Each structure stands twice: as structure tokens, then as C-alpha cells.
Amino acid sequence: MSSNEDTTKVDQPASPRQWFRLVVVYLLIPLTLFICGGDLGWWQAWLYSLLFLASGIGGRMWAEHLHPGLTAERQNIEKVQSAKAWDKVLAPLMALSVSFPMVIVAGLDHRFGWSPLFSLWLIVLGLLLIALGYAFAAWALIENRFFFSVVRIELDRGHVVCDSGPYRIVRHPGYAGNMLALPSMALAFSSMWVLIPAAAALIITVIRTALEDHTLKNELPGYRDYARRVRYRLIPGIY
Numbered sequence: 001m002s003s004n005e006d007t008t009k010v011d012q013p014a015s016p017r018q019w020f021r022l023v024v025v026y027l028l029i030p031l032t033l034f035i036c037g038g039d040l041g042w043w044q045a046w047l048y049s050l051l052f053l054a055s056g057i058g059g060r061m062w063a064e065h066l067h068p069g070l071t072a073e074r075q076n077i078e079k080v081q082s083a084k085a086w087d088k089v090l091a092p093l094m095a096l097s098v099s100f101p102m103v104i105v106a107g108l109d110h111r112f113g114w115s116p117l118f119s120l121w122l123i124v125l126g127l128l129l130i131a132l133g134y135a136f137a138a139w140a141l142i143e144n145r146f147f148f149s150v151v152r153i154e155l156d157r158g159h160v161v162c163d164s165g166p167y168r169i170v171r172h173p174g175y176a177g178n179m180l181a182l183p184s185m186a187l188a189f190s191s192m193w194v195l196i197p198a199a200a201a202l203i204i205t206v207i208r209t210a211l212e213d214h215t216l217k218n219e220l221p222g223y224r225d226y227a228r229r230v231r232y233r234l235i236p237g238i239y
Helices: 016-037 043-066 070-075 077-081 085-097 100-112 120-143 173-188 192-219 223-229
Strands: none
Touching: 016 043, 016 070, 016 100, 043 070, 043 100, 043 120, 043 173, 077 085, 085 100, 085 192, 100 173, 100 192, 120 173, 173 192, 192 223
């Protein structure tokens, strides 16, 4: 977490190679979806891919414009290795759980017809909720110059609490946005089976959120006061 005040040094912006790596990783998700689905005419998959790529790559481009070096920072192996021991396990597990299992199951369900086709309004509702969730997560990334890929505190670089934008609503808006999008994929893809990997991803997200929140309270000055002002971690009024 951090504020947006200019109290930190500006890092080198991401290199073309780092951008290429990022784009390739993002393209693998819709590619996997279409391979598993076996249907290039699957309109839900095309709309989902558009939402996924626009929020993911577009959000990171905007964040990099506002906070040069953030993209490179998130790919820095040395920085990742300096993460908390528990997050060295949970960070990649969470990144995997919210992506490939979801589209693999959705694609196979579409190919083999495991679930009945949902009403059009449910499919559209699912896509709208996905768009809202991804937009909320992208907003968190754009707002927070210290939106690291792993949990670590860098006080020597001016790391302070971010309490603006979506951080006024919940303390972990990046995770909250994904939590909204994950179960909504079951509606968008007409797949009840998607709820199984979605449930696993949600459990991992809640566990990581709790551990990250505990770390921030103990190690990031001002976070306890922030937690008293913004009471909920992920879901307003609930958690």
C-alpha cells in the first residue's frame, strides 16, 4: 500500500522485453479458453477476452504511465524472492487459481455441453459483473504506486498507506475486484462447473488477504489507523 505523493524515487520504466512478456502471459488465457472450447464462434469467450485484455494490459499501461517502473518492479525476480515466506507460495498459487483453471473448465464445459445454456440475461449479467470486477481491480493497481506482485514492505522507498480511490471502500480492492469477477464467470460462460475452481480461488484469496492484512498492520506505519477508518478487507459490510 502507498500514497500517491511524490515521496519515492522514480524507477526505470518497463523495457520492451518486459512488456512483451506481460502481453504473452495475458494472451495465453484467451488462447487456452478457445483451445479448450474448440469454438471460434463462441461470442461469450470473445467478449470475456476483450474485457480481460483491456483491463489487464490497459490497466497496467495506465499504471505504468502514472508510476514508471511498476511493471518492471512486479517482474523483478529479486524483489519476488524478498517476499514473505508464506507469500512465495500463495502469490503464484493465487495467480494460477484465478486464471487457467477457470478458463480450462469453462472451455471444456462449452465443448462437451456439461451445463445447460443459461438465459441471455444471466450471461449478460455475468459479463457486466466481470467488467465491474476487473475495472475495480485495475483501479486499485492504477491508484497504488506500491501495488507489488508479492507482499513486502519498503519503508526506505517511502512506502506508506494508500487510502484513496478504491482503498476508501475496502482495504484490498485488487483482490475484491477479482472476487466479484470469478463467480460471475459461471454466468458469463453458462457453466456451473466453473464454480468449483472459482471456490478454490476465492478460498486462496481470503487466506492471502488475511495474512497480508496482518503483515501490513504489524509492519506498515499508519495501517492500523487506516484499518479503523476502512473496516472491511474485501466486501463492504461483510468482511
